[in-house]
Structures are given as structure tokens and as C-alpha cells.
Amino acid sequence: xxxxxxxxxxxxxxxxxxxxxxxxxxxxxxxxxxxxxxxxxxxxxxxxxxxxxxxxxxxxxxxxxxxxxxxxxxxxxxxxxxxxxxxxxxxxxxxxxxxxxxxxxxxxxxxxxxxxxxxxxxxxxxxxxxxxxxxxxxxxxxxxxxxxxxxxxxxxxxxxxxxxxxxxxxxxxxxxxxxxxxxxxxxxxxxxxxxxxxxxxxxxxxxx
Numbered sequence: 001x002x003x004x005x006x007x008x009x010x011x012x013x014x015x016x017x018x019x020x021x022x023x024x025x026x027x028x029x030x031x032x033x034x035x036x037x038x039x040x041x042x043x044x045x046x047x048x049x050x051x052x053x054x055x056x057x058x059x060x061x062x063x064x065x066x067x068x069x070x071x072x073x074x075x076x077x078x079x080x081x082x083x084x085x086x087x088x089x090x091x092x093x094x095x096x097x098x099x100x101x102x103x104x105x106x107x108x109x110x111x112x113x114x115x116x117x118x119x120x121x122x123x124x125x126x127x128x129x130x131x132x133x134x135x136x137x138x139x140x141x142x143x144x145x146x147x148x149x150x151x152x153x154x155x156x157x158x159x160x161x162x163x164x165x166x167x168x169x170x171x172x173x174x175x176x177x178x179x180x181x182x183x184x185x186x187x188x189x190x191x192x193x194x195x196x197x198x199x200x201x202x203x204x205x206x207x208x
Contacts, residue, residue, distance in 0.1 A: 038105055038144070039153075039197070041083055043190025045075035046137070047183055054179035066125045069116035073109060101144050108140045127171075130178035134164030134185040141189035150200075153193040160189035 049071045056065035084102070115132055119125040142157025163185050170177045 038080070038101060039141075039190045039194030041079040042072070042076045042105065042109075043186060043194055045072050045079075046190060047186045048075070050179045050183040050186060054176055054183070057179070058176045066116075066120040069112070069120075069129075073113060076109075097147050100147050104143055104147075105140060108136050112136060126175045126178075130182045131164055131167040134167060134182045135161055137182075137185055137189050138162075138164055141193065145193070150193070150197060152196050156189050156193045160185040163188060 049068055052071070053065045053068050056062045056068065112133055115129060115136075116125075119127075119129045138157050138159075138161030140157070141160055142154055145151065145153030145155070145157055163181060166181050167178045170181070
């Protein structure tokens with residue numbers, strides 16, 4: 001049996017670097033599934049719907065805006081299924097982190113749908129929809145950042161949750177502006193960290 005001193009100079013350092021690189025590549029691989037596909041696929045449909053709701057209420061004064069939220073799952077759902085299936089076909093498995101993040105966002109999506117339906121039927125959509133929806137988005141971003149160990153996502157989730165509080169200051173005749181706040185939360189929580197993660201993953205793969 002060889003003693004540690006029998007290894008050539010720098011051997012232990014090279015082994016340590018190999019282990020670090022392996023762990024690093026595994027973490028990047030996990031992040032690619034939990035961040036890019038979920039955040040960008042849901043981010044842009046959510047942003048589009050919030051902007052359409054603001055335009056329908058502020059410029060057109062149409063009250064059917066309360067049902068535009070249904071466009072989020074109609075656009076994001078098929079895209080999510082497509083990309084998740086594509087990822088699974090390429091790897092043959094799904095990481096624990098990816099499953100946790102997927103279940104988290106399915107829960108948030110279901111809660112958002114119930115929120116939109118009940119507040120629309122109950123006539124309290126202007127009071128709490130944008131506030132609660134923005135808080136859900138911020139919370140989801142924070143937890144996904146923690147699961148994927150990608151700090152920018154965690155920080156953006158915190159920022160989004162703080163921004164959502166601004167909805168409280170736009171009530172009554174000014175409440176349409178809540179949709180723009182929700183749009184800013186979507187950009188901060190979904191789109192910015194989603195593109196940052198895509199750039200990060202691409203950079204790490206090029207270095208391997």
C-alpha cells in the first residue's frame with residue numbers, strides 16, 4: 001500500500017481539483033434543470049399577461065381583464081412540459097433539486113389559479129390579487145435559489161418580495177398600477193436570474 005508521501009508532487013492537489021471540478025459540474029447540471037427552464041418559460045408569459053391586464057384596464061377600461069390571468073398556464077404549461085420532456089430525454093433522469101423545484105412551482109401555479117378565480121368571482125381582484133401573486137412569485141424565486149444553490153436567484157426572490165409591498169400604496173382609482181409592480185416583480189424574480197443562470201451555465205460548460 002502506497003503511503004501519502006509516495007505520490008508524486010502535486011498529486012493530491014490534482015486529485016482535489018478533479019473532485020472540485022466534478023462537484024462543480026454536478027451543481028451546474030442541476031441548476032440548468034431547476035432554473036433556466038422553469039424561470040424563463042414561466043417568466044415571459046407572466047410578464048406578458050400582467051402588461052396586458054394593465055393595458056386592458058388603464059387604456060381600454062375593460063373589466064374582462066380579471067380573466068387574463070388564465071393565459072399564464074395556457075402559455076407556460078405546454079412550454080414547461082416540452083422543455084422538461086426534452087431534458088429528461090437527454091439525461092434519462094431528473095435530479096432531486098429539479099423535482100423539488102418542479103413541485104414547488106406546480107403548487108404556486110395551482111395557488112395562483114385558485115387566487116385568480118376566487119378573487120375574480122368574489123369581486124376582490126383589485127384588493128389583493130397583485131399583492132399575493134407577487135409575494136408567491138418572490139417566495140418561489142427565493143426557495144428555488146436556495147434549492148439550486150444559485151445565490152442571485154435567492155437575492156432576486158427577496159427583492160421581488162419587497163417590491164410586492166408597493167402594491168399596498170396603489171389602491172382605489174390607482175390600483176391599475178399594481179399590474180406594473182407585478183410586472184417588475186416578474187422581471188426581477190423570473191427573467192433576470194433566468195438569463196443570468198443561462199449565461200452562467202453556458203460559461204461553465206465552455207470552461208470544462
